[in-house]
Amino acid sequence: xxxxxxxxxxxxxxxxxxxxxxxxxxxxxxxxxxxxxxxxxxxxxxxxxxxxxxxxxxxxxxxxxxxxxxxxxxxxxxxxxxxxxxxxxxxxxxxxxxxxxxxxxxxxxxxxxxxxxxxxxxxxxxxxxxxxxxxxxxxxxxxxxxxxxxxxxxxxxxxxxxxxxxxxxxxxxxxxxxxxxxxxxxxxxxxxxxxxxxxxxxxxxxxxxxxxxxxxxxxxxxxxxxxxxxxxxxxxxxxxxxxxxxxxxxxxxxxxxxxxxxxxxxxxxxxxxxxxxxxxxxxxxxxxxxxxxxxxxxxxxxxxxxxxxxxxxxx
Amino acid sequence: xxxxxxxxxxxxxxxxxxxxxxxxxxxxxxxxxxxxxxxxxxxxxxxxxxxxxxxxxxxxxxxxxxxxxxxxxxxxxxxxxxxxxxxxxxxxxxxxxxxxxxxxxxxxxxxxxxxxxxxxxxxxxxxxxxxxxxxxxxxxxxxxxxxxxxxxxxxxxxxxxxxxxxxxxxxxxxxxxxxxxxxxxxxxxxxxxxxxxxxxxxxxxxxxxxxxxxxxxxxxxxxxxxxxxxxxxxxxxxxxxxxxxxxxxxxxxxxxxxxxxxxxxxxxxxxxxxxxxxxxxxxxxxxxxxxxxxxxxxxxxxxxxxxxxxxxxxx
Numbered sequence: 001x002x003x004x005x006x007x008x009x010x011x012x013x014x015x016x017x018x019x020x021x022x023x024x025x026x027x028x029x030x031x032x033x034x035x036x037x038x039x040x041x042x043x044x045x046x047x048x049x050x051x052x053x054x055x056x057x058x059x060x061x062x063x064x065x066x067x068x069x070x071x072x073x074x075x076x077x078x079x080x081x082x083x084x085x086x087x088x089x090x091x092x093x094x095x096x097x098x099x100x101x102x103x104x105x106x107x108x109x110x111x112x113x114x115x116x117x118x119x120x121x122x123x124x125x126x127x128x129x130x131x132x133x134x135x136x137x138x139x140x141x142x143x144x145x146x147x148x149x150x151x152x153x154x155x156x157x158x159x160x161x162x163x164x165x166x167x168x169x170x171x172x173x174x175x176x177x178x179x180x181x182x183x184x185x186x187x188x189x190x191x192x193x194x195x196x197x198x199x200x201x202x203x204x205x206x207x208x209x210x211x212x213x214x215x216x217x218x219x220x221x222x223x224x225x226x227x228x229x230x231x232x233x234x235x236x237x238x239x240x241x242x243x244x245x246x247x248x249x250x251x252x253x254x255x256x257x258x259x260x261x262x263x264x265x266x267x268x269x270x271x272x273x274x275x276x277x278x279x280x281x282x283x284x285x286x287x288x289x290x291x292x293x294x295x296x297x298x299x300x301x302x303x304x305x306x307x308x309x310x311x312x313x314x315x
Numbered sequence: 316x317x318x319x320x321x322x323x324x325x326x327x328x329x330x331x332x333x334x335x336x337x338x339x340x341x342x343x344x345x346x347x348x349x350x351x352x353x354x355x356x357x358x359x360x361x362x363x364x365x366x367x368x369x370x371x372x373x374x375x376x377x378x379x380x381x382x383x384x385x386x387x388x389x390x391x392x393x394x395x396x397x398x399x400x401x402x403x404x405x406x407x408x409x410x411x412x413x414x415x416x417x418x419x420x421x422x423x424x425x426x427x428x429x430x431x432x433x434x435x436x437x438x439x440x441x442x443x444x445x446x447x448x449x450x451x452x453x454x455x456x457x458x459x460x461x462x463x464x465x466x467x468x469x470x471x472x473x474x475x476x477x478x479x480x481x482x483x484x485x486x487x488x489x490x491x492x493x494x495x496x497x498x499x500x501x502x503x504x505x506x507x508x509x510x511x512x513x514x515x516x517x518x519x520x521x522x523x524x525x526x527x528x529x530x531x532x533x534x535x536x537x538x539x540x541x542x543x544x545x546x547x548x549x550x551x552x553x554x555x556x557x558x559x560x561x562x563x564x565x566x567x568x569x570x571x572x573x574x575x576x577x578x579x580x581x582x583x584x585x586x587x588x589x590x591x592x593x594x595x596x597x598x599x600x601x602x603x604x605x606x607x608x609x610x611x612x613x614x615x616x617x618x619x620x621x622x623x624x625x626x627x628x629x630x
Contacts, residue, residue, distance in 0.1 A: 077410030095392030101356035
């Protein structure tokens, strides 16, 4: 049983590779929900959808999000209203948000709904939102000396992650809890993999849910991360820029240190072999391979290498 | 200044005719909102949209609702989820509901939003929801000896108005009020026309808003209705069937009696000339013309005849 803590595009590509390397029914994805957003009254779960569409082979390969062969009639009509169109929702993708929102209003949980969406797409790995409670990643930037709050999607999509971030917070009500499925899945896992996702934007909200970090820490010898940063640069998105802005070190070493209480090993790229010694001095094993998932075979190779390295490490 | 109390398709065709007969900026439409519905989390205002699309010349002429040249990609994808597809929402039409819902969540009123939608479609008559409060038409039917409640859209669309109705109710919170715009518009009106809409489904919810029926009764000599029933049959929809089920008389006479405290005149079809005497015995003038709006010129003729007859009647 393999559990993968997941954000969006990088995690989805990794999970797809993993599902071609092991029995996909052995895989459980613990998904970030911190970048979920309500727009137009619709509940949108970008990381869950990217994961499902990718595992279904339905993702738009050029963007890494949304459906391939998509049409945009609703967005075009919304532009005529001067409506909110910076968050692009394709016509077929919209059906996912309509379906999810309707069932939420009927009282179903995000976990139950996600499972229905997964099954419609014939996706075999289980996809588990880390929590059914509201959890929102918010970012603070300084504008004219004043702190200004941005929602995840405002930061990420509307402002294309250009603002300099002073701090990040994960907003939730008192009583935020992980779902029972997530807790049971993590406790039963033989290997827990932190996907090559943005540590502070995608993985941190998962770790912010009470109990999750504790399970990882307790099972540290089973937990491995994959650095999303190669040679000081993020493969995609603002991971390196953000980690630098937050003083965390924009490198595989920074990532290792960020996770050091939770992981016993980290997979880094060959290009970062010079960091191996420093990482190991911090008490983790550094495992070297090709981590750039430029295509499906590369994703399979990364998944296979990760597993082989972890299992060798465990034995 | 002409005010038209309006439901959906029949009212929209009548209003379109009227806007080609008089200066459209002299027309105010007071719209029913009793069949508004939240589906998929989206606030849908079918009567308002039918009115705006019709006045914009954008309505699908075959169905009388929705946009012409529409595509259905979202509904097709929603069908794959076994989502709710009995309420058909086209891809471009969806933009209207997304736009409306977003602005409602931002705190704008339905009146303000409707005005923005109207302006985007370059529609000149003002369209005023009778209230910004929630008001829901619900219908009761007897199933196995038990009363069962149906929402308007369940009755009208999902069950294609087949169930026999035992009673109708208009649900709202205490404190339901007409908007200031509606009250001011009605009080300033020189002529108030009750459109050829379903009396119990489309007009009654407007009259259920406190103050509206009183303004009409006070100005009874300015108020005229057009019968939506011709020779005992509704032109479209279940008006005759429903009026019979509710014991109101499925005829132009039944319509006249239903409105008798509010109107001084009713426009009936030539086919109902035999009812004229009975209507006039009830204290209203009955004005005879062609009321079937089979095309745009017929709508213009009905609007022109109605005005001429009312104005002659007023003088």
